[in-house]
Amino acid sequence: MAGKKKEVGGDEGGRDELLVVVGARIKELRNRSGITQRQFAEAAGLTQAYIYLLEAGGQNITLTVLARVAAALGVSVVDLLEGSEGVTRSIDQSLVRLANAFQKMVHTLEERGARDAELLNEIKDLSIAHQALSEVLLGAAPVSRQPNKK
Numbered sequence: 736m737a738g739k740k741k742e743v744g745g746d747e748g749g750r751d752e753l754l755v756v757v758g759a760r761i762k763e764l765r766n767r768s769g770i771t772q773r774q775f776a777e778a779a780g781l782t783q784a785y786i787y788l789l790e791a792g793g794q795n796i797t798l799t800v801l802a803r804v805a806a807a808l809g810v811s812v813v814d815l816l817e818g819s820e821g822v823t824r825s826i827d828q829s830l831v832r833l834a835n836a837f838q839k840m841v842h843t844l845e846e847r848g849a850r851d852a853e854l855l856n857e858i859k860d861l862s863i864a865h866q867a868l869s870e871v872l873l874g875a876a877p878v879s880r881q882p883n884k885k
Contacts, residue, residue: 755792760815762790764808779807 765775772790776783780803788794789804796804798812805812 750792754795757796757815758790758792760817761804764810764814768808775807779803
Protein backbone atom coordinates (compact mmCIF):
# COMPACT_ATOMS: atom_id res chain seq x y z
CA MET A 736 0.00 0.00 0.00
CA ALA A 737 3.02 2.27 0.29
CA GLY A 738 3.01 5.03 -2.26
CA LYS A 739 -0.72 4.76 -2.94
CA LYS A 740 -2.79 7.80 -2.18
CA LYS A 741 -5.80 7.11 -0.01
CA GLU A 742 -8.74 9.27 -0.95
CA VAL A 743 -11.57 10.06 1.37
CA GLY A 744 -15.23 10.26 0.30
CA GLY A 745 -16.63 13.73 -0.24
CA ASP A 746 -16.25 16.55 -2.72
CA GLU A 747 -13.22 17.92 -4.54
CA GLY A 748 -12.54 14.88 -6.73
CA GLY A 749 -13.23 12.28 -4.08
CA ARG A 750 -11.63 14.18 -1.18
CA ASP A 751 -13.36 15.28 1.99
CA GLU A 752 -14.09 19.01 1.81
CA LEU A 753 -12.98 19.61 5.40
CA LEU A 754 -9.58 18.02 4.69
CA VAL A 755 -9.19 20.21 1.61
CA VAL A 756 -10.00 23.38 3.59
CA VAL A 757 -7.68 22.49 6.48
CA GLY A 758 -4.92 21.43 4.06
CA ALA A 759 -5.18 24.73 2.21
CA ARG A 760 -5.02 26.59 5.54
CA ILE A 761 -1.89 24.66 6.56
CA LYS A 762 -0.26 25.46 3.21
CA GLU A 763 -1.23 29.13 3.54
CA LEU A 764 0.33 29.36 7.02
CA ARG A 765 3.46 27.49 5.89
CA ASN A 766 3.90 29.83 2.92
CA ARG A 767 3.41 32.85 5.20
CA SER A 768 6.17 31.48 7.42
CA GLY A 769 8.46 31.28 4.39
CA ILE A 770 9.45 27.66 4.94
CA THR A 771 9.56 24.84 2.42
CA GLN A 772 7.60 21.63 2.72
CA ARG A 773 10.83 19.84 3.59
CA GLN A 774 11.67 22.28 6.40
CA PHE A 775 8.10 22.11 7.66
CA ALA A 776 8.12 18.31 7.57
CA GLU A 777 11.35 18.18 9.59
CA ALA A 778 10.00 20.66 12.15
CA ALA A 779 6.78 18.64 12.54
CA GLY A 780 8.55 15.25 12.53
CA LEU A 781 6.71 14.13 9.40
CA THR A 782 7.72 13.20 5.86
CA GLN A 783 7.62 15.66 3.00
CA ALA A 784 5.28 13.28 1.13
CA TYR A 785 2.86 13.35 4.08
CA ILE A 786 2.95 17.17 4.13
CA TYR A 787 2.27 17.25 0.38
CA LEU A 788 -0.80 15.00 0.80
CA LEU A 789 -1.93 16.94 3.86
CA GLU A 790 -1.78 20.29 2.09
CA ALA A 791 -3.60 18.83 -0.92
CA GLY A 792 -6.44 17.60 1.31
CA GLY A 793 -5.71 13.99 0.43
CA GLN A 794 -4.55 12.88 3.88
CA ASN A 795 -6.66 12.54 6.98
CA ILE A 796 -4.99 13.90 10.09
CA THR A 797 -5.10 12.80 13.71
CA LEU A 798 -5.40 15.28 16.55
CA THR A 799 -1.84 14.44 17.62
CA VAL A 800 -0.45 15.26 14.17
CA LEU A 801 -2.65 18.37 14.01
CA ALA A 802 -1.05 19.57 17.26
CA ARG A 803 2.46 18.84 15.88
CA VAL A 804 1.65 20.73 12.68
CA ALA A 805 0.34 23.70 14.66
CA ALA A 806 3.48 23.74 16.84
CA ALA A 807 5.77 23.57 13.79
CA LEU A 808 3.93 26.55 12.30
CA GLY A 809 3.89 28.45 15.60
CA VAL A 810 0.10 28.69 15.65
CA SER A 811 -2.74 27.13 17.63
CA VAL A 812 -4.84 24.19 16.45
CA VAL A 813 -7.77 26.63 16.25
CA ASP A 814 -5.76 28.72 13.78
CA LEU A 815 -5.40 25.66 11.55
CA LEU A 816 -9.14 25.11 11.56
CA GLU A 817 -9.96 28.75 10.83
CA GLY A 818 -12.01 29.07 7.67
CA SER A 819 -13.61 25.66 8.06
CA GLU A 820 -16.86 27.09 9.51
CA GLY A 821 -18.56 26.93 6.12
CA VAL A 822 -17.66 23.26 5.87
CA THR A 823 -18.98 22.65 9.38
CA ARG A 824 -22.21 24.47 8.53
CA SER A 825 -22.54 22.38 5.37
CA ILE A 826 -21.95 19.18 7.36
CA ASP A 827 -24.53 20.29 9.96
CA GLN A 828 -27.10 20.94 7.22
CA SER A 829 -26.37 17.53 5.70
CA LEU A 830 -26.86 15.89 9.09
CA VAL A 831 -30.20 17.67 9.54
CA ARG A 832 -31.33 16.46 6.09
CA LEU A 833 -30.19 12.93 6.95
CA ALA A 834 -32.03 13.02 10.30
CA ASN A 835 -35.21 14.21 8.54
CA ALA A 836 -34.90 11.42 5.97
CA PHE A 837 -34.53 8.85 8.75
CA GLN A 838 -37.55 10.29 10.56
CA LYS A 839 -39.63 9.99 7.37
CA MET A 840 -38.39 6.42 6.90
CA VAL A 841 -39.37 5.49 10.48
CA HIS A 842 -42.81 7.05 9.98
CA THR A 843 -43.27 5.14 6.71
CA LEU A 844 -42.20 1.87 8.34
CA GLU A 845 -44.58 2.46 11.26
CA GLU A 846 -47.44 3.13 8.83
CA ARG A 847 -46.48 0.06 6.83
CA GLY A 848 -46.32 -2.03 10.01
CA ALA A 849 -49.84 -0.94 10.92
CA ARG A 850 -51.08 -1.70 7.39
CA ASP A 851 -49.33 -5.09 7.45
CA ALA A 852 -51.09 -5.90 10.76
CA GLU A 853 -54.44 -4.96 9.19
CA LEU A 854 -53.73 -7.20 6.19
CA LEU A 855 -52.70 -10.08 8.45
CA ASN A 856 -55.99 -9.76 10.36
CA GLU A 857 -57.91 -9.74 7.06
CA ILE A 858 -56.07 -12.89 5.96
CA LYS A 859 -56.89 -14.59 9.27
CA ASP A 860 -60.57 -13.61 8.93
CA LEU A 861 -60.63 -14.93 5.35
CA SER A 862 -58.98 -18.16 6.47
CA ILE A 863 -61.61 -18.66 9.19
CA ALA A 864 -64.39 -17.89 6.68
CA HIS A 865 -62.82 -20.31 4.19
CA GLN A 866 -62.65 -23.06 6.79
CA ALA A 867 -66.29 -22.50 7.80
CA LEU A 868 -67.44 -22.50 4.18
CA SER A 869 -65.46 -25.68 3.49
CA GLU A 870 -67.14 -27.38 6.44
CA VAL A 871 -70.59 -26.35 5.21
CA LEU A 872 -69.91 -27.50 1.64
CA LEU A 873 -68.32 -30.79 2.66
CA GLY A 874 -70.67 -31.63 5.47
CA ALA A 875 -70.93 -30.78 9.11
CA ALA A 876 -67.65 -32.35 10.09
CA PRO A 877 -64.33 -31.34 8.62
CA VAL A 878 -62.86 -33.93 6.27
CA SER A 879 -59.94 -35.78 7.75
CA ARG A 880 -57.81 -38.37 6.05
CA GLN A 881 -57.98 -41.82 7.51
CA PRO A 882 -54.99 -44.07 7.02
CA ASN A 883 -55.67 -46.99 4.67
CA LYS A 884 -56.14 -50.25 6.56
CA LYS A 885 -55.08 -53.44 4.85
